[in-house]
Amino acid sequence: MVQSNSLLAPHPDELLGSLLARRAWAAAHNPASFVKSMDLTRDVWSRDIDRSVNATFLEKFAEGLCIGRAQLDAMTVNSFLAQCGVPVQAIGFEPWITYVGLVQWARKRYGQMYCCRCLGAPDRYLRRDWRIATNWFCPEHSLLLQDCCPECRKPFTPYSNDELVLARCGRCAASLCGRESLSVSGCDLELHGHLERIWNDAFAGKPGPLCALYRHLSEVTARDPRFARAGEHWSYWRTWERAELLRSQEGRIMRLACHPSRGALVWCGYNRARDVREKPKRSTSMPTDPQVRAQLLLDLARKVRWPRRSRARVSQ
Numbered sequence: 648m649v650q651s652n653s654l655l656a657p658h659p660d661e662l663l664g665s666l667l668a669r670r671a672w673a674a675a676h677n678p679a680s681f682v683k684s685m686d687l688t689r690d691v692w693s694r695d696i697d698r699s700v701n702a703t704f705l706e707k708f709a710e711g712l713c714i715g716r717a718q719l720d721a722m723t724v725n726s727f728l729a730q731c732g733v734p735v736q737a738i739g740f741e742p743w744i745t746y747v748g749l750v751q752w753a754r755k756r757y758g759q760m761y762c763c764r765c766l767g768a769p770d771r772y773l774r775r776d777w778r779i780a781t782n783w784f785c786p787e788h789s790l791l792l793q794d795c796c797p798e799c800r801k802p803f804t805p806y807s808n809d810e811l812v813l814a815r816c817g818r819c820a821a822s823l824c825g826r827e828s829l830s831v832s833g834c835d836l837e838l839h840g841h842l843e844r845i846w847n848d849a850f851a852g853k854p855g856p857l858c859a860l861y862r863h864l865s866e867v868t869a870r871d872p873r874f875a876r877a878g879e880h881w882s883y884w885r886t887w888e889r890a891e892l893l894r895s896q897e898g899r900i901m902r903l904a905c906h907p908s909r910g911a912l913v914w915c916g917y918n919r920a921r922d923v924r925e926k927p928k929r930s931t932s933m934p935t936d937p938q939v940r941a942q943l944l945l946d947l948a949r950k951v952r953w954p955r956r957s958r959a960r961v962s963q
């Protein structure tokens with residue numbers, strides 16, 4: 648049981664790791680020793696607890712932070728996505744969340760966004776919206792969201808080296824709120840309004856438009872020559888790349904958000920996990936007929952993908 652909770656209450660849209668980091672700072676602990684006092688190991692921080700948290704952790708957090716389990720569970724992105732009708736799982740790929748590429752305490756990917764002015768506030772914390780793939784600016788300040796240090800370009804790693812509570816880069820010590828981002832245009836604000844309506848519909852029990860939007864974006868990025876060579880699913884893209892994608896699809900997004908019968912849209916855009924036991928086994932032997940073999944090799948060559956750009960989205 649942690650003795651000093653310092654009465655820091657969670658914000659309504661705060662992520663679980665953010666509250667833990669703030670409580671740890673207020674109790675003069677580092678994040679690793681703070682969870683240790685809850686009878687947990689520092690391995691907690693090498694998992695994406697902002698995405699989902701298992702039952703054991705949840706119980707210990709609830710006891711240590713003196714907050715109800717349901718309230719803590721609601722502070723994960725998966726809990727929000729599940730309420731919006733999105734199929735979620737603890738690990739592996741899932742729609743709409745951005746990826747941080749956790750390797751021990753380091754984050755290799757740029758999926759954790761932040762607003763430089765929100766981080767400049769004295770009671771700074773991580774918003775849930777900073778892990779959702781349709782967000783690229785802060786609606787409160789109308790500034791573009793950042794996903795790396797403005798000086799050394801390292802991905803934002805909020806729980807390592809007290810980056811969140813100090814609003815400083817853990818590698819070069821540059822202030823994360825010292826350099827102002829670009830403002831967004833009126834078109835961006837309008838587009839964000841449409842996306843917000845789609846999310847609100849999903850949260851209110853009408854997930855059809857959100858699902859249709861997901862399917863549409865996935866098809867566009869696979870077929871449109873502007874995006875087809877991106878090499879990775881668009882959830883892995885940098886913030887500015889996703890913003891470009893959404894801007895290019897403004898017409899479709901507006902129609903989905905404003906269609907009078909949008910509540911009746913069919914919910915069929917997410918890929919379901921297939922039962923591998925029912926899948927027929929593929930033959931791995933080559934056919935003996937040279938013509939058939941040549942045709943097979945040609946078919947395989949056609950399936951070869953363009954060079955991937957994924958390395959550009961991973962911190963070295």
Ligand SMILES: [Zn+2]
Pocket residue numbers: 762763764765766785786787788789
């Ligand atoms: Zn902001």
Ligand SMILES: [Zn+2]
Pocket residue numbers: 796797798799800801816817818819820821
């Ligand atoms: Zn830096």
